[in-house]
Amino acid sequence: MKFKAALAALFVTGLAISAAFGADAVEQAVASCWACHGAGSPPKDPSIPMIQGQQAAYLEKQLHDFRSGQRDDQIMSSMAESIPAKETARAAAMIAAMTWPKMASPSPAATPDSAVACQACHGVDFAGGPGPEGVAPRLAGQFAEYLEARMAAFARGDNSSAKTMAAMMKALDAAERAQLARYLAGL
Amino acid sequence: MNSFNRHVTVSVAALFVGLSAASALDYRGGPSAYGDWHSDSPGLMRKLGPEDVAAPLATPSAANRSKVVPKPADARLQTMPGFKVEPYATGLQGARVIRFAPNGDIFLSQSRPDGKITVIRPAKSGDKAETVETFAQGLKDAYGIAFYPPGPNPKWVYVGMEGKVVRFPYKAGDMKASGAPETVISDLATGGSHWTRDVAFSPDGKVLYVAVGSSGNVAADMGARPDIAKWEKSHAFGAAWDKEEWRANVLTYTPDGKNKKIYASGVRNCSGLTVQPGTGTVFCATNERDILGDNTPPDYVTSVKKGGFYGWPWYYIGANEDDRPGGGARPDLKGKAMVPDVLIQPHSAPLGLAFNPGGMFPAEWKGDGFVALHGSWNRSLHTGYKIVRLPTKRGKFTGEYQDLVIGFTAGEENVWGRPVDVTFAPDGSLLFTDDGNGTIYRVTYAKQAVAASAKK
Numbered sequence: 001m002k003f004k005a006a007l008a009a010l011f012v013t014g015l016a017i018s019a020a021f022g023a024d025a026v027e028q029a030v031a032s033c034w035a036c037h038g039a040g041s042p043p044k045d046p047s048i049p050m051i052q053g054q055q056a057a058y059l060e061k062q063l064h065d066f067r068s069g070q071r072d073d074q075i076m077s078s079m080a081e082s083i084p085a086k087e088t089a090r091a092a093a094m095i096a097a098m099t100w101p102k103m104a105s106p107s108p109a110a111t112p113d114s115a116v117a118c119q120a121c122h123g124v125d126f127a128g129g130p131g132p133e134g135v136a137p138r139l140a141g142q143f144a145e146y147l148e149a150r151m152a153a154f155a156r157g158d159n160s161s162a163k164t165m166a167a168m169m170k171a172l173d174a175a176e177r178a179q180l181a182r183y184l185a186g187l
Numbered sequence: 188m189n190s191f192n193r194h195v196t197v198s199v200a201a202l203f204v205g206l207s208a209a210s211a212l213d214y215r216g217g218p219s220a221y222g223d224w225h226s227d228s229p230g231l232m233r234k235l236g237p238e239d240v241a242a243p244l245a246t247p248s249a250a251n252r253s254k255v256v257p258k259p260a261d262a263r264l265q266t267m268p269g270f271k272v273e274p275y276a277t278g279l280q281g282a283r284v285i286r287f288a289p290n291g292d293i294f295l296s297q298s299r300p301d302g303k304i305t306v307i308r309p310a311k312s313g314d315k316a317e318t319v320e321t322f323a324q325g326l327k328d329a330y331g332i333a334f335y336p337p338g339p340n341p342k343w344v345y346v347g348m349e350g351k352v353v354r355f356p357y358k359a360g361d362m363k364a365s366g367a368p369e370t371v372i373s374d375l376a377t378g379g380s381h382w383t384r385d386v387a388f389s390p391d392g393k394v395l396y397v398a399v400g401s402s403g404n405v406a407a408d409m410g411a412r413p414d415i416a417k418w419e420k421s422h423a424f425g426a427a428w429d430k431e432e433w434r435a436n437v438l439t440y441t442p443d444g445k446n447k448k449i450y451a452s453g454v455r456n457c458s459g460l461t462v463q464p465g466t467g468t469v470f471c472a473t474n475e476r477d478i479l480g481d482n483t484p485p486d487y488v489t490s491v492k493k494g495g496f497y498g499w500p501w502y503y504i505g506a507n508e509d510d511r512p513g514g515g516a517r518p519d520l521k522g523k524a525m526v527p528d529v530l531i532q533p534h535s536a537p538l539g540l541a542f543n544p545g546g547m548f549p550a551e552w553k554g555d556g557f558v559a560l561h562g563s564w565n566r567s568l569h570t571g572y573k574i575v576r577l578p579t580k581r582g583k584f585t586g587e588y589q590d591l592v593i594g595f596t597a598g599e600e601n602v603w604g605r606p607v608d609v610t611f612a613p614d615g616s617l618l619f620t621d622d623g624n625g626t627i628y629r630v631t632y633a634k635q636a637v638a639a640s641a642k643k
Contacts, residue, residue, distance in 0.1 A: 069378035077380030
């Protein structure tokens with residue numbers, strides 16, 4: 001069965017049939033992201049993060065973590081596994097090179113005290129940058145619902161490779177995390 | 188079945204002699220059985236055969252994750268004439284596996300976010316919960332539940348977790364664990380994308396079955412192959428390796444957690460492991476692989492033979508080859524994979540399976556299988572999100588399945604329930620769990636209701 005040939009020819013998604021003619025397998029795999037993650041606009045579902053324009057090294061690590069199960073999501077595991085392992089960096093770079101899809105009407109919120117501690121790694125403008133556990137992701141303008149869920153997951157200790165984040169999120173209660181998420185989403 | 192029947196939707200109302208109100212029921216055999224939630228209808232029977240398996244990527248691979256919403260005001264579950272489906276207990280976040288203890292108490296695993304086992308004591312009326320207690324908590328990814336030894340007075344409750352199986356001391360009536368969990372199996376695989384670990388005992392109590400799903404979708408990251416002859420001798424025929432070692436299997440142990448063996452290999456993710464009452468035959472409800480298009484390959488429910496190889500990752504539904512696994516092809520396994528008993532619409536995600544002991548549902552349904560379909564993400568239009576019946580003839584599945592409870596889909600994006608597991612109450616009613624909105628539902632049947640509606 002010429003499966004890989006079929007994959008290269010046909011791997012597009014039901015919603016994002018952009019399928020640039022002649023695009024390679026990685027481009028096609030990246031094109032499959034936008035059905036859920038939004039094509040040039042924020043995702044429809046605020047529990048799904050914006051990834052276009054996100055930090056490349058962060059995206060690469062997440063794809064590896066989804067493959068290994070370190071980050072737990074059955075859908076993303078299958079999607080990440082569909083990118084050839086040695087092409088993960090290229091896929092991440094392609095997504096990172098795109099423009100961050102701004103929310104139509106962000107609602108600014110007051111700066112909580114806890115925000116200062118985040119800036120050491122996530123940057124003074126929360127655009128992301130190098131941190132002790134690899135590159136920290138951009139948080140500015142990300143969905144509050146997604147941020148809150150991720151912060152709760154860190155606090156639970158779901159991701160054992162992110163000890164700093166686990167410790168910092170455990171130090172906040174749910175209300176403080178929600179306040180922080182609203183602030184970051186409004187930037 | 189001839190090609191006419193396989194390709195045309197045929198009304199077979201005459202076959203449903205026991206259900207006189209079922210005159211409008213439809214039968215979809217062959218490729219006409221494929222479909223999404225729009226074609227669901229209580230009573231609709233489908234049958235897919237291995238000859239119907241669609242080519243890979245005959246349609247593009249879609250990503251269409253459902254969003255769970257609260258029940259919309261106008262949403263209603265639908266079921267067959269004479270049946271009723273009603274909420275039984277609510278507020279049970281992450282409700283997964285449900286089992287009746289011999290004394291009639293209900294044990295429920297609430298796998299996520301924190302992981303706990305809940306005990307529910309039914310009200311005398313049978314239609315609702317009277318008391319809900321936390322039996323034990325702090326059990327990350329608690330899933331499968333089994334009582335040991337089999338019979339009326341179990342002394343232990345076994346719980347399958349991602350990396351281990353633990354057991355709690357138990358005596359009839361306990362609603363809180365009387366002691367700390369004892370780890371009986373500590374070497375189950377962890378990581379990857381499949382974390383459910385279902386557990387069941389053989390009727391004689393000598394064998395503990397444990398289902399462990401694959402790490403990856405199709406083992407794309409599996410490394411170079413070992414010496415296959417040696418590997419299969421120390422593992423099993425068709426067993427995968429590297430990150431997939433001891434995965435995509437049904438394993439057996441003795442009840443003390445010793446003597447690990449692979450009972451069957453190549454079962455991608457047996458989320459519903461059930462031992463058939465009476466026969467002791469092992470059954471799996473299994474989720475097949477992703478990223479092959481809307482209608483490839485079917486999920487399945489099957490009896491599982493000792494030593495059987497069920498295809499994953501190199502083959503699916505018999506001899507259909509997949510060339511994505513790391514480590515290369517296994518032409519030596521071509522034609523060696525078992526063909527499952529009941530093929531289900533691809534991406535439906537069958538999870539729990541239970542056999543009807545009789546006592547309430549129509550008499551001719553005694554012994555039939557009932558399966559919860561958790562619902563799709565890797566399909567352009569949603570499918571699953573329902574409870575289906577798997578008819579049997581002389582104790583064996585016919586290969587058909589029938590919509591029993593539908594209606595959890597609310598438009599193309601939203602759903603308000605995701606069925607996980609099914610079990611039968613002592614009175615013969617069916618309970619099923621929903622981990623979308625944390626609800627247990629009860630399905631009842633009254634013959635008089637059918638007779639009354641037939642007279643209209």
